[in-house]
Amino acid sequence: MVELVISMGSHVIYEWIYVGVVVSILIWVGAEAWYGEKLLHEVPKDHITIKVVGQQWFWTFEHPDGKREVGTLHLKAGKVYKFEVTGKDVIHAFNIPHFAVMIDAVPGRINTIWVKIPEDAVGEYLIQCREYCGLLHYNMRANLIVEA
Amino acid sequence: MRNNSILVVSVAALTILSTVGIVYAQEEVVNRSALAWGLFYKMMTAAFIVGAIVQGTLVYIIFKFKEKKVKARAEISSSR
Amino acid sequence: MVIEVARPRPLWQILFSTHHTDVALLYLITSIVFFMLGGALALTIRTELLTPGTTIIGDADLFNRIFTVHGTTMLFLWILPFISGVGNYLIPILVKYKDMAYPRLNAVAYWMAVPGAALIWLGWSDTSWMAYPPYSTMRAAGPAADMWIFGLKILGLSSILGAINFIVTILKCKHPDLPMMKTSLLVWAILVSSLMTLAALPTFTAALIMLYTDRLGVSGFFDPARGGDPIAYQHLFWFTFHPEVYIFLIPAVGMAYELIPKFSRKPIFSYGSGVIAFLVLSIIAFASWAHHMLATGLTFTEKTVFMIGTLAAVPMSAMHVFNWLATMWGGRIKFAAPMKFVIGGIMLFFTSGAGGVVNTTLPLDFITHDTYWVVGHFHMMLMGTVSFIFMGFLYYMFPLITGRMYSERLANVHFWFTFIGTAVVFTAMHIVGLYGMPRRIWDYVPDPTIIVLNQIASVGAYLIGIGMIAFIILLIRDSVKGKPADMKDPFGIGEIYYDYRRREPHH
Numbered sequence: 001m002v003e004l005v006i007s008m009g010s011h012v013i014y015e016w017i018y019v020g021v022v023v024s025i026l027i028w029v030g031a032e033a034w035y036g037e038k039l040l041h042e043v044p045k046d047h048i049t050i051k052v053v054g055q056q057w058f059w060t061f062e063h064p065d066g067k068r069e070v071g072t073l074h075l076k077a078g079k080v081y082k083f084e085v086t087g088k089d090v091i092h093a094f095n096i097p098h099f100a101v102m103i104d105a106v107p108g109r110i111n112t113i114w115v116k117i118p119e120d121a122v123g124e125y126l127i128q129c130r131e132y133c134g135l136l137h138y139n140m141r142a143n144l145i146v147e148a
Numbered sequence: 149m150r151n152n153s154i155l156v157v158s159v160a161a162l163t164i165l166s167t168v169g170i171v172y173a174q175e176e177v178v179n180r181s182a183l184a185w186g187l188f189y190k191m192m193t194a195a196f197i198v199g200a201i202v203q204g205t206l207v208y209i210i211f212k213f214k215e216k217k218v219k220a221r222a223e224i225s226s227s228r
Numbered sequence: 229m230v231i232e233v234a235r236p237r238p239l240w241q242i243l244f245s246t247h248h249t250d251v252a253l254l255y256l257i258t259s260i261v262f263f264m265l266g267g268a269l270a271l272t273i274r275t276e277l278l279t280p281g282t283t284i285i286g287d288a289d290l291f292n293r294i295f296t297v298h299g300t301t302m303l304f305l306w307i308l309p310f311i312s313g314v315g316n317y318l319i320p321i322l323v324k325y326k327d328m329a330y331p332r333l334n335a336v337a338y339w340m341a342v343p344g345a346a347l348i349w350l351g352w353s354d355t356s357w358m359a360y361p362p363y364s365t366m367r368a369a370g371p372a373a374d375m376w377i378f379g380l381k382i383l384g385l386s387s388i389l390g391a392i393n394f395i396v397t398i399l400k401c402k403h404p405d406l407p408m409m410k411t412s413l414l415v416w417a418i419l420v421s422s423l424m425t426l427a428a429l430p431t432f433t434a435a436l437i438m439l440y441t442d443r444l445g446v447s448g449f450f451d452p453a454r455g456g457d458p459i460a461y462q463h464l465f466w467f468t469f470h471p472e473v474y475i476f477l478i479p480a481v482g483m484a485y486e487l488i489p490k491f492s493r494k495p496i497f498s499y500g501s502g503v504i505a506f507l508v509l510s511i512i513a514f515a516s517w518a519h520h521m522l523a524t525g526l527t528f529t530e531k532t533v534f535m536i537g538t539l540a541a542v543p544m545s546a547m548h549v550f551n552w553l554a555t556m557w558g559g560r561i562k563f564a565a566p567m568k569f570v571i572g573g574i575m576l577f578f579t580s581g582a583g584g585v586v587n588t589t590l591p592l593d594f595i596t597h598d599t600y601w602v603v604g605h606f607h608m609m610l611m612g613t614v615s616f617i618f619m620g621f622l623y624y625m626f627p628l629i630t631g632r633m634y635s636e637r638l639a640n641v642h643f644w645f646t647f648i649g650t651a652v653v654f655t656a657m658h659i660v661g662l663y664g665m666p667r668r669i670w671d672y673v674p675d676p677t678i679i680v681l682n683q684i685a686s687v688g689a690y691l692i693g694i695g696m697i698a699f700i701i702l703l704i705r706d707s708v709k710g711k712p713a714d715m716k717d718p719f720g721i722g723e724i725y726y727d728y729r730r731r732e733p734h735h
């Protein structure tokens with residue numbers, strides 16, 4: 001170790017300053033990320049739970065009142081939703097790109113993720129599978145319809 | 149070493165300040181895509197600034213220290 | 229096949245030899261052949277994605293098989309054998325020993341790679357290179373998936389044998405008058421990456437057996453219906469393969485350290501910090517594997533820990549970049565092909581590193597994970613940095629291998645097409661990922677932006693293709709017809725070159 005330090009020579013102080021800068025930037029990145037994730041982690045109190053099941057190669061959704069939908073999901077603008085996501089056969093991933101919702105649908109597990117649909121978000125959005133799941137993975141899509 | 153601690157402290161201070169700012173601005177339920185994309189743009193700003201410095205230095209080195217420009221200093225050798 | 233000017237030998241003599249330069253030559257030729265084959269598959273994929281709907285590949289099944297074989301080939305039949313090839317050529321020379329420690333084991337390790345490669349290319353599995361269960365255990369078609377499992381098993385064992393050989397050669401056979409701290413940083417790089425191989429690889433080789441028994445139905449390690457857990461596989465897999473990405477990178481870094489001082493005609497800025505960065509990284513690399521699993525439902529604490537582990541590895545890469553730039557600073561740089569590729573590699577290294585930091589920045593994983601962004605990230609690293617430095621190093625070794633000089637003009641064509649192409653394809657992939665395009669899809673949503681970005685990516689890929697054609701022509705033509713090289717200092721940089729007489733077997 002002593003050998004190592006000596007072999008680095010005297011001008012190496014610049015390198016340590018540089019490493020200090022890099023480390024500081026990374027600490028900042030980590031802190032920002034940690035804080036953002038924390039905000040997204042805690043599910044708000046008033047939420048509506050939707051059960052989501054992925055299987056080769058379609059999505060099934062179940063509303064709290066027991067109503068089921070296949071391939072289409074109707075949600076209300078301005079409400080907070082919690083998705084309980086699981087897979088039936090192989091691993092899929094439940095993804096709504098527009099709302100940055102993304103979580104794996106794993107057989108034998110229930111993963112949760114929540115989102116608040118903004119008031120002004122009325123419209124149609126893409127739901128897709130984002131984990132490779134075989135033949136028709138490319139086409140494992142569903143429709144999200146946000147109503148007023 | 150002193151330079152380092154100054155840097156670390158100032159970055160930490162900036163982080164805490166901006167965090168405190170976010171906490172007090174926080175009344176509504178967060179908008180996840182706004183949060184994620186906001187963070188993404190912040191990261192991109194940092195990455196492009198740092199990237200410009202690194203790539204700029206590299207390009208500078210390429211032009212400044214190419215063989216033709218430094219003929220006179222033929223005595224340099226890589227043996228340690 | 230005559231690839232040596234001074235003493236041409238028949239092919240069979242090289243095939244059955246255990247001499248380190250002969251085994252090295254076999255490794256290098258094999259790896260380059262697979263680089264080209266894997267590249268052809270990549271161009272097929274890019275052509276299919278040129279337009280929405282069917283372009284040239286009739287169905288998704290074939291497409292899925294193609295990207296699986298492409299990924300597996302590039303990682304295990306291009307990058308790893310290339311490292312073994314360079315290591316075999318140079319480690320004995322750089323530690324001043326007559327051969328590898330176990331020449332026969334060395335040849336065995338090479339010949340194991342041959343059936344491994346055959347199983348992968350004859351099987352055409354559709355599991356993706358990660359082979360996540362339950363897909364790979366319950367749905368993937370046999371015998372392709374089984375052949376893939378066995379192929380990787382054999383390649384893994386071959387890697388372990390190679391690693392043992394390198395470690396023993398470096399630590400036990402090094403010339404007594406040559407202290408470790410005076411060896412080339414390439415020696416350190418191969419030593420560190422071999423040690424990492426020994427620590428990382430067994431986990432995956434175990435996971436492969438579990439996959440296979442699960443496929444046979446005699447066990448349910450990864451089957452929730454039998455008390456197993458599919459996520460357990462991902463932990464085993466990434467415990468091997470996150471360190472493995474550094475096993476790919478570190479030798480490339482070592483090669484850059486070998487080239488940059490020579491072509492800058494200056495000593496390395498800080499040898500010690502290079503060694504420190506290697507050693508520290510070899511440990512920290514084991515603390516970040518679950519950053520590939522941030523969407524699998526990890527707890528908040530787990531995510532935080534693995535994000536910190538990932539970020540902690542970044543300063544080591546930054547130290548190498550600093551060291552390279554500081555070495556070049558004030559030098560007298562000769563831009564021969566090896567140096568061009570290394571500098572191109574450093575440029576793209578920053579981009580991919582920054583992309584990696586974004587991947588691990590927690591909430592951003594919701595945006596980037598399993599999209600083309602990730603594909604852009606790791607290709608920028610594996611093609612843009614690792615393969616670039618490899619190609620540069622191959623140019624540097626060209627006179628050693630063939631006794632001839634390559635044509636700088638054609639190498640220049642190769643460089644510029646490949647460099648521009650690489651920057652274009654993988655930047656476009658990053659952006660199309662932000663638009664939400666998932667990876668591993670045969671067809672995409674016909675949204676105008678997504679279409680255009682895919683077409684830009686495909687054009688970039690064709691540029692690389694043109695560069696590679698120049699590369700192939702150069703390799704074949706100049707190893708047969710190139711001008712005999714000045715073996716003392718083929719690049720005219722005032723440096724002593726490797727001793728070419730090593731090519732002549734000692735028995």
Ligand code: HEM
Pocket residue numbers: 358473474476477519520538539541542545580581582583584585587588593596597598602605606609610614
């Ligand atoms: C600055 C250093 C790096 C950081 C911070 C980093 C970070 C990451 C992260 C977080 C992911 C997961 C992305 C996701 O799936 O959402 C990833 C993927 C990947 N990285 Fe890196 N990485 C770095 C360097 C490297 C290097 C040096 C290599 C290889 C030489 C590499 C190869 C890969 C590969 C192959 C994948 C994708 C594997 C797959 O899903 O198929 N990365 N990286």
Ligand SMILES: [Cu+2]
Pocket residue numbers: 091092093129130131132133134137138140
């Ligand atoms: Cu899928």
Ligand SMILES: [Cu+2]
Pocket residue numbers: 469470473516517519520
């Ligand atoms: Cu990783």
